[in-house]
Amino acid sequence: MTNRVFITGLGVVSAIGIGKDAFWNSTVEGKSGIKKITFFETSHLRSHIAGEITDFDPLKILDKKEIKDTDRVTHLALTAVDEAIKDSNISLSDDCALVVGTGLGGISTDNIQHKVYYTKGYRFVSPLTIPMGMYNATECHISKRYGIMGAGYTISTACASGLNAIGEGFRLIKEGYAQQALCGGTDATLSESIFCAWCAMRILSRRNDDPQGACRPYSKDRDGMVLGEGAGFVVLESEQSVIERSAKTYCEIVGYGLSHDANHITAPDVRGQAIAIKKALKFANIQPSEVDYINCHGTGTLLNDKVETDSIKNVFGEHAYKIPMSAIKPLIGHTLGASGAIGLIATCLAIKHSVIPPTINYTEPDPECDLDYTPNKARQKDINFALCNAFGFGGNNAVIVLRR
Amino acid sequence: MDDIALKVKKIIAEELQVDEADISDSASISDLGGDSLKALALVSAFEANFDITIPDEDVMAMNTIESVIDIVKKNLKKDD
Numbered sequence: 130m131t132n133r134v135f136i137t138g139l140g141v142v143s144a145i146g147i148g149k150d151a152f153w154n155s156t157v158e159g160k161s162g163i164k165k166i167t168f169f170e171t172s173h174l175r176s177h178i179a180g181e182i183t184d185f186d187p188l189k190i191l192d193k194k195e196i197k198d199t200d201r202v203t204h205l206a207l208t209a210v211d212e213a214i215k216d217s218n219i220s221l222s223d224d225c226a227l228v229v230g231t232g233l234g235g236i237s238t239d240n241i242q243h244k245v246y247y248t249k250g251y252r253f254v255s256p257l258t259i260p261m262g263m264y265n266a267t268e269c270h271i272s273k274r275y276g277i278m279g280a281g282y283t284i285s286t287a288c289a290s291g292l293n294a295i296g297e298g299f300r301l302i303k304e305g306y307a308q309q310a311l312c313g314g315t316d317a318t319l320s321e322s323i324f325c326a327w328c329a330m331r332i333l334s335r336r337n338d339d340p341q342g343a344c345r346p347y348s349k350d351r352d353g354m355v356l357g358e359g360a361g362f363v364v365l366e367s368e369q370s371v372i373e374r375s376a377k378t379y380c381e382i383v384g385y386g387l388s389h390d391a392n393h394i395t396a397p398d399v400r401g402q403a404i405a406i407k408k409a410l411k412f413a414n415i416q417p418s419e420v421d422y423i424n425c426h427g428t429g430t431l432l433n434d435k436v437e438t439d440s441i442k443n444v445f446g447e448h449a450y451k452i453p454m455s456a457i458k459p460l461i462g463h464t465l466g467a468s469g470a471i472g473l474i475a476t477c478l479a480i481k482h483s484v485i486p487p488t489i490n491y492t493e494p495d496p497e498c499d500l501d502y503t504p505n506k507a508r509q510k511d512i513n514f515a516l517c518n519a520f521g522f523g524g525n526n527a528v529i530v531l532r533r
Numbered sequence: 534m535d536d537i538a539l540k541v542k543k544i545i546a547e548e549l550q551v552d553e554a555d556i557s558d559s560a561s562i563s564d565l566g567g568d569s570l571k572a573l574a575l576v577s578a579f580e581a582n583f584d585i586t587i588p589d590e591d592v593m594a595m596n597t598i599e600s601v602i603d604i605v606k607k608n609l610k611k612d613d
Contacts, residue, residue, distance in 0.1 A: 329573065329577045330570075330573055331573060331576075331589060331592065393568065393569075393570075394570065395569075395570055396569065
C-alpha cells in the first residue's frame, strides 16, 4: 500500500511567536527573537543570548499540577500540538500515529535533580525525575491528552530529530499503518549547565551586544550559532482522510532521505549530507533541476554553512546557483530537536504563500558560500518542489521533499 | 621540565588517555589521537585547572605540545 500524504495542520512555538501566523509574519519580515538570556545568569559565560520564549504561558493549556509534573520540553510540545490540531480542524482518531523528535528530552529536570542530589542529598531526589526527564515522556503526555493509541515512537537524532519524526510519520501513513499522524520536534534547550557545555564547545556566537544580529548564516563574518528553545508539530493525513473530511492541505510530502556520515561526531560531512539529499530526490522521483527552494540547516557556524553549501553543489551542480535558499535560525536560534520540524513548517508556509523567507544578518559574501541564500529580504516566487534539510550531531542527516 | 609543563602533560595524558612518557614536545594533539573536539576538551581542562581564560586565537594556534604549554604559560602571565 502506498498512500499519498498531505500536511493539513501546523503548530509552532518559538522565540518569534506562538502559532503559525505570528511565526510566519516575523519570518517573512526578518524580525529576530534572539535576546539576552533571562532564565539564568550568563555574565561569566562566553555567550549571553538565545531564542528564549518569554511570552509562553503553559497555564493556557495545562493546569498547575500538570505543569509541576512535566518538563518544559513537554509544555512546549503540547502547546505546538494544540496549535496544529486547531489549525487542521481535525478530530484525531484513536488510531492516529504519533512520532516525537527531541534531542535533549527532559534535560532541565535532570539538571535540577542532579543539583538537588549534590546539594541536599539523596532523600530529596524526586521520584518523578525519570517520568519527567525520559525522552518519551512528551510522547506519553501527547498520547494521553488526545487518546492516541496508534503506532509511534520517540526519535533522538540531535538536530535532525524533528525532521526525522515528520519523515517517520510520513512513512507510517504511506505504508498503511495509519491514516493520520501527529509528528514534530521539541527541545527546551536553555538549561544552565548544558548551556555551559555549549559555551565550552566554542560554537556559540559571541556577538552578545547584538543579539538580533548575532547569528549570520553564510555571511563571511559569521561567528557561530545561537541556541533557541521551541517546538514544531504537524498533522499529516492520507489522501483518503483528506477527501473524507474535505480538509484543507498545505502541501504533500513526496520524498524523505536519510543517511549517516559515518565520520566525526560533531563535524558535518559533505558525503553523508549529499547521500540524504539524493535519496530524498529519488524517493520523490524528481530531478534536481525541479527543486525551487531549499530551507537550509544553516546554523551560522563556519563549518556547517560551508559544508552544507558544498553538499548542495555536489547534488545540484550548476542548478545549485539558481535555487533560492534560506536559513531561519538567526530568527529563532537553533532549537536542536525542534529545528527540522520548525524548518519544515516554514517550508510549508513558503509554498502556501509563494514567498521565500530571507536569511537575515547577511552582511558579507563568503567565496566559500556562494549560493543564493535570499539575503535579508523575502522574495515572491511560486514553489512547486521544496527541500528541507536537517543535519544532526552524530552525523544523522534527514531531508524531506514537499510538493505544492 | 617545569611544574606547569608537567601539569599540562598530566592533563593531556588524562584527556587523551595516553602515557605521560609518550607525550613529546614536538607531538601534535592529533599525533596523540585527539581531534578538534578533544582539543576543546583540553582547553576547558586547562582553563579550569589553571584558572585562566584562553582566547579563541590561542586555541587556533595550538599545534605542538610545546606550543600548548607556551599558550598556557602566556595566559597565566596575562591573568597575573
